[in-house]
Amino acid sequence: MQSLQFTTKVLDQYIKNMYQLDESKVVLNNVIDNNGSIPTKNENKVVISLINIEQETLQPFYVRNQKLANDNYGDLNPTQRFNLNLLITSNFDDYNESLKFLNTVIQFFQTYVVLDATNFSNIPQGLNKLEFEIEKLNYNQMHNLWTAMGAKYQPSIVYKTRLITIQSFDNESFTTSINETNNNLQEL
Numbered sequence: 001m002q003s004l005q006f007t008t009k010v011l012d013q014y015i016k017n018m019y020q021l022d023e024s025k026v027v028l029n030n031v032i033d034n035n036g037s038i039p040t041k042n043e044n045k046v047v048i049s050l051i052n053i054e055q056e057t058l059q060p061f062y063v064r065n066q067k068l069a070n071d072n073y074g075d076l077n078p079t080q081r082f083n084l085n086l087l088i089t090s091n092f093d094d095y096n097e098s099l100k101f102l103n104t105v106i107q108f109f110q111t112y113v114v115l116d117a118t119n120f121s122n123i124p125q126g127l128n129k130l131e132f133e134i135e136k137l138n139y140n141q142m143h144n145l146w147t148a149m150g151a152k153y154q155p156s157i158v159y160k161t162r163l164i165t166i167q168s169f170d171n172e173s174f175t176t177s178i179n180e181t182n183n184n185l186q187e188l
Contacts, residue, residue, distance in 0.1 A: 001050075002124045003084065003161060004028055008048050010120060014108045015046065015101065025101065031089055032151045042091050046101050051145065051158070052085035085135055087145070089156040098155045109134075109159060131162040 005028060012026035019025075026046045033039050090102035109132050112119060116129035123129075135158040137145065146153045 001084075003127055003130055004048065004050060004086075006124055006127065007086070007115070007130065007161070010112075010115060011046070011048070011105065011108055015104055018104055031087065031091075031154070032149055036150055038091070038151075042089075044092050044097070046105060047087075047089045047091050049087045049089065050084060051087045054083045054085070056081040056083055056162075084161040086159045086161060087156055088159060089154045091154050095155075102155045102157065106157065132159045133162065134158070135160045 008026050008028040012024050015021065015025045016023075025044075026048065027041055028048045029039055029042055031038075031042070031047060031049050088102075088105050090098040090105070092098040092101060113133070114129050114131050115123065117123050137158055142153070142156075142158075145158075
């Protein structure tokens with residue numbers, strides 16, 4: 001998903017600027033490989049992992065009839081909107097480094113609650129904006145999450161990315177627009 005790749009890219013650039021680094025410090029990856037080991041590309045990195053996708057089902061988003069560029073209307077499948085839960089893990093050999101980078105991640109998302117074209121001109125076409133909020137997990141929920149992944153806990157935080165929009169522009173049907181009306185009524 002381009003939203004995850006874009007988030008990884010801008011967070012990495014923020015961290016590189018903050019600490020004047022040349023090498024990337026943020027990767028988009030699983031916390032644990034299928035065989036139960038920590039991927040080598042995660043070593044001494046901030047790791048962004050997608051842990052859940054939930055569909056947003058509020059009715060205002062489900063407008064089927066949409067105006068097209070040629071002033072006609074297309075009967076489109078409803079726009080699908082999703083919230084993504086991201087686990088952001090600070091995976092460094094030195095515990096103090098892990099805490100330092102996790103703190104920087106939190107600063108980034110506090111500064112940029114919304115990523116859009118007003119603050120990032122390089123936002124990919126098709127993404128209007130990405131909104132982030134901390135997902136509040138208590139100790140037991142966080143423990144269950146790490147246990148389900150089969151991993152040992154690392155300093156981490158979960159963010160919800162709100163309303164990722166997916167729209168197929170395959171029309172089911174077309175309706176022409178009305179360009180003029182005739183107000184002449186004939187008497188019966």
